[in-house]
Amino acid sequence: MADTKYVYTFGDGKADGNTTQKELLGGKGANLAEMSRIGLPVPAGFTITTEVCTYFYDNDRTYPPELKDQVNAAIADAEKCMGKKYGDPTNPLLLSCRSGARESMPGMMDTVLNIGINEEVVQALIKQSGNEHFAWDSYRRLIQMYGDVVLGLKPENKNQDDHFEVILDAAREKEGVEHEAGLSVAAIKQIVVDFKKVIKDHAGIDFPEDPMEQLWGCIGAVFGSWGNDRAAVYRRMNGIPHSWGTATNVQAMVFGNLGDTCATGVGLTRNCSDGTPGFCGDYLINAQGEDVVAGTRTPKRVEETLQQDKPEAFEQLTNIGKTLEQHYKDVQDIEFTVEDGKVWMLQTRNAKRTGFAAVRIAVDLVNEGLIDAKTALEKRRIPADDLNQLLQPIFNPSDKEQAQKDNRLLAKGINAGPGAATGQIVFHASDAEETYNKDNDVQLILVRKETSPEDLRGMKVAKGILTAFGGASSHAALVSRQMGKTCVCGCDSLNIDYEAGTVTVAGQVLKGGDWISVDGFTGEVFAGKIETSPSEVMEVMTGNMKPEESEVYQRYAQLMAWADEHRKLNVRANTESHDAEISLQLGAEGVGLCRTEHMFFDHLDEMREMIFSTTVEDREKALAKLIKFQRDDFTHLFKVMAGKAVTIRLLDPPLHEFLSEHHMHEDPALAGKLAKTFGVTEEDVKRRVAELVESNPMLGHRGCRLGIVYPEITAMQARAILEAAVACKKEGIEVLPEIMIPLAGYKAEVDNQTAVIKATAAKVFDEMGESVEYMTGTMIEIPRAALTAGEIADTAEFFSFGTNDLTQTGLGISRDDYKGFIGYYTENDIMPADPFQTVDQTGIGRLMKIAVADGRETRPDLKIGICGEHGGDPKSVYFCHEIGLNYVSCSPRRIPIARLAAAQAAVEAG
């Protein structure tokens, strides 16, 4: 049996590996091989595979026995390519040693350069280069990196002494120079001596003179750095499995620091902030790679000065850039070194980009003929969530940078509603409304411990919402996303004192009226004002800008057209009447969830009259006062959504949301007022309030449980819906109402409510002399509903997954109460992700699959959608595509994201 191949060489137009082998060779190694294959100038070297990393961790940090010989052979190959010999005292080859995982983990792992220098070799370098400064400085750098990386002398935190830097600081000060580059050769020679003493003193060993010992030390350090803390944290944050491991790349050194004919730099084959075409990058003349990143010298811009500085190198680079884009079909992020006028490639990879750039680049590449539209839709090119950057206001980058420099960052919460908002602090919804009514241009940030349905009107007029409590699925977060408001929630370092009218954070006491800025993309909260720019796409959609004035919009529209062409899933809006138009603009193909709660919250008096009624007749009388408002709302919605399906959910919240201790507390006169209105005693009012209290309202008397015990509510709502529908039909408008029963767990519940709806429909159609087609269906938001979907589908004509509640019940986790452990859980890999952001496919997903299979077994043409917040989460949309739903429904602002994600799911599936 042949030995496993653990080492892959590259160089001189050849390579063992290629770009498809990222799992085995890591991204860097695979692309070094690929570049070598396609004839680009790559210093020769070899990649030790990720399998060795796995072996290393499985075998107490040792290597496979066959590795040593393979490495020796590979060094010999590199020596041949480069015409030098590793460790040779006359013509020495120097090596670098770099990590390279399957996915880039920038700065997380270790690198050592200039490996192979010792007291003999340094003399050879002096002779060959004729540059004593270069040779000693290279030696100095090796010892420092070896000490930091291999021997672990780099201090963990900034309070500890960095022995090497202390020596360098002293030398610089002594010679009065700013950079190491300015030090005299004598000084550097002394530093080498001092550095070796640091190693002896602090690591307890001599710096190894043997080049092979140096190399193996570096290889071990690179594999070891996969396991360090910051790398583990990074992987967790970015969903990279710990099991992947890194490869190690050993490569011949080329030098950007041999003199002014040399340079080193990084570059992008086109701009990745805004997507503008053309090579751009940073370079430093006479420098080594680290110097560009270290920031001790300010690099120059390739696109600005390189053409003058080094016209040949500039030409080589732009040609290489074009070759790379042609070959990789995507923007590349590269590292290069210019040695004596020749450009050497040290790295290439697909470039990270902003959402803005992603859209522009994808559309441009299609228009340039490099890729087709289907390829442009790939997930990795435009993470669907990044579309948000085109749809929300953002901080002007320079203003935000300034705020960061001024240390105005106050706190960080959960980035619950994307966008950027700046405004004056207001603590109460009523104050916000009042202020807004005096001046519609006022910019307000509503700052609350948490929000509740009474805050809705205040949220509407605020630019942004900031709360101290509640997670990504709290009321504040849900409603903000629904309204498209910027929101940061669960910012628990805020100490809000409503009575004093202050919020204390980071040692500052802010009052109402003070300016504050919240970044809903990042969760950051800043003191003071930061200027924002509106979204051009939204400006066009709301008629403030013409499509032809905005290239951003045009590219967005092009991308969306491609997405719509490829996707299988329909996309609907979770919207009520007032957001119907914008939903349509954003591409809604119907309404998947029209909540009807607000109609009741807007008429608390009538609702409370119902609560105090003791007979069906009295309840019907109270409800009759609400019907007009509901009918008007539905009529508007049907008109806007003409020809499209509109799913309306019957009343869902428990009655205590309309009357509770909280209300009595907020308005001490309320008990008296209610007592007077309903002709009872204050004691009676308090008793009724007490009766309505629930220990676990999420699992209480709500949803269809209300409509079943009080069928008059269902009847009133069905009447409002169907009267509106018939009226629209009479005006020639096509209406497709779908009446949705919330929180059902038993078929009998669906039967009961369906019967009430059908009886009401018969009456309405009879009274109005005209009928409409309508459907009745149910939310699947309780595990039992999913588990008995086969029975339920016998009555329900459609299902809509309410994945918020299904997640709460299926996981036994209240989204309002998970703050105490969710942080710990995601940080410690107990949950792979926040299940309220992305559908838990293993658990909740299994319930969904059961419901889809059993439901369609009973009713093959069962229409199934999702209307939980997950409907706008790309990963969840992929899942919905996989399990064969008909549509996803989400907040209006997330519709484009869902459209793109749906297309990506379809493209992925082939």
Place this chain on the structure above:
Amino acid sequence: MADTKYVYTFGDGKADGNTTQKELLGGKGANLAEMSRIGLPVPAGFTITTEVCTYFYDNDRTYPPELKDQVNAAIADAEKCMGKKYGDPTNPLLLSCRSGARESMPGMMDTVLNIGINEEVVQALIKQSGNEHFAWDSYRRLIQMYGDVVLGLKPENKNQDDHFEVILDAAREKEGVEHEAGLSVAAIKQIVVDFKKVIKDHAGIDFPEDPMEQLWGCIGAVFGSWGNDRAAVYRRMNGIPHSWGTATNVQAMVFGNLGDTCATGVGLTRNCSDGTPGFCGDYLINAQGEDVVAGTRTPKRVEETLQQDKPEAFEQLTNIGKTLEQHYKDVQDIEFTVEDGKVWMLQTRNAKRTGFAAVRIAVDLVNEGLIDAKTALEKRRIPADDLNQLLQPIFNPSDKEQAQKDNRLLAKGINAGPGAATGQIVFHASDAEETYNKDNDVQLILVRKETSPEDLRGMKVAKGILTAFGGASSHAALVSRQMGKTCVCGCDSLNIDYEAGTVTVAGQVLKGGDWISVDGFTGEVFAGKIETSPSEVMEVMTGNMKPEESEVYQRYAQLMAWADEHRKLNVRANTESHDAEISLQLGAEGVGLCRTEHMFFDHLDEMREMIFSTTVEDREKALAKLIKFQRDDFTHLFKVMAGKAVTIRLLDPPLHEFLSEHHMHEDPALAGKLAKTFGVTEEDVKRRVAELVESNPMLGHRGCRLGIVYPEITAMQARAILEAAVACKKEGIEVLPEIMIPLAGYKAEVDNQTAVIKATAAKVFDEMGESVEYMTGTMIEIPRAALTAGEIADTAEFFSFGTNDLTQTGLGISRDDYKGFIGYYTENDIMPADPFQTVDQTGIGRLMKIAVADGRETRPDLKIGICGEHGGDPKSVYFCHEIGLNYVSCSPRRIPIARLAAAQAAVEAG
């Protein structure tokens, strides 16, 4: 194709049907046929099948076309048997028409007697019987029953006039007689005229003279009565499907009212109150069947006077009784009529019996050789729940009867903890404890709006618990059953005023110290004292009585021995240390759930110290103070359960159960005390309390979510368990600890906690120089745990279904909050039963089946039990047997019930 056979005849030693055909012929019809077959004297007649009932309701209350001919033929058969002719003006046969469903629904449906009399026939009757009074009275009865039943003239409620009774009352008053039997013939003849007028006036038709019209009217009325409200309510309460339908029995009349040679009665082949052998029953001389039931005349006792009154009839009856028991292998409940000295059988069925009687009869029948032990265990012979009657104190029947007669019934709540208790009202647990400490013989009833963990000590010393709120699974109910206390909960007509120290109910204001009595079997609450008797079985088990002194105990022990022989399921106790001995007495084969909460509630100071700790070290210090108590408790439990498995659940409740607004409210000085103790401000205390508040605590930071964020709690508990276990082992006691992780939903949670336990175990075993075998496993009480059981079983060595929480989450229903709709839901067939009493097999059961299958797929020898309250519910036990669990675990008092139910499940399965 032959016509469907809709009519089954019987009589004269022959029959078309037999006793196995209850589905088709109903219970009465099948047994009339059977009795006829085995030669017992049954008046001839026929049964119209339940299929006709189904047809009747499916076809707008019409009959299959072939029915008429079949009925005519059957009448002819009966005429031949009885030697009379229906409607004949000289030798008329009279008929009765009675309902008869598959299961007996006593008094729920309708009966008409004496059918076939008209103006001509009455004259023939006079001639044949020579008894003018009998003939006219029979006619009078027919008209009245026909009016009431067929024409619907019986008033719905007692406030409406009963026209027939008004006329009878007037006649009795006029002639000065007490009963109709005393009326003169002239009076009765006038009544017949008046009754016919009532029918004309109120039903708008003439009383039909045509005997066939009479008969068909009666048949229609009987089928129609299946659909009446009270029958529907009865079926719902008794779990009888509406789809079954009733049969109709038409049978020749025999007369107990032809004179003093005649009688009518009901009887039991042995006493069904206490099970004593020997025929017993009630009879009336010269009377018709209804008279016995109507209660207008006081019947005589068969066993006391019939032998003297009518020796021949007595002999016939006792022989018939023996024949029936021999034939049916069970006690029979019969109806009979003596006509001119000859006994005729009108009905036989298996007799209903009390739990006491059921046990005695089953054991006696085995000892008499009629049945074997396996048969004695059949569900229908001893409903397992009825064993409660042998295990709990009961009211002395005569004292309870007196209380009812005295109108002392105050209210009815939910029968949450079986037993009977009488005592003085006390409103606060602390008062109860104080009073008890002064006088251990005091009898107290703890009366609360609801109970919480702080009430535990008060509940312990009270004889019974009565609450205004909370359902069958509320804290009060759960704990009461756990403690074996009598409990009535959710008694919402109680108006409790803690400040005034009063409870107002049924217009009475009761104070602390007033006597009250609660019946935990029925949910009844009585004012004043009702004497109770203790359970003999419990007296023996607690050593207050010797086994040989109690026949009740001996029979119980015999039955339990048979049950243990047949059952496959093991039965364990949900118990803590203090109930371990009694659990063993009651047959526990281990502990399925030892809750550890009380150990923390008993040491609130230390727990609060932990809550206020900000470092792991401080928390560990606080917890260290608890370890001794826990270890001692576990040691006791292990000793009592030597050689048996003991499952201990780690801490489950959320931290706010140890410190909340409620505590601050109860003790206004608490904030100050805590602030002083922990060196913080009162503001800090309040903030911490506020932090702990949860919106939906059921779905909050509890269970293993606590142990994961605070691993020191888990470590401390694991240490206490394992130190106790090792110490016991050193004493030579066999210990089998099973450490159970609560509320897991993710495998990673189980992994995390298992790792903490294993690490602690390694330390403990090392420190103590000895190790014990132990298992680690998890509750399956969240849908996700069931759905990912395959993964979880990779780590968990056992599963225990926590069906309380699994039902709450899987159904999305909080047991504390379902009061608003559960009544409506069960009354209206939306839920077949309270899912917190009996496992919802369709929904929750499906999750359980998934968990069993997937868990055992991963780990074939996975031990699986149930420790929710359902573990003591017979129907749920049957289900657990079916799906292959290893054991059920329940409150100590329910262990015998679970043992019997487990045996019944096994016997049923064959």
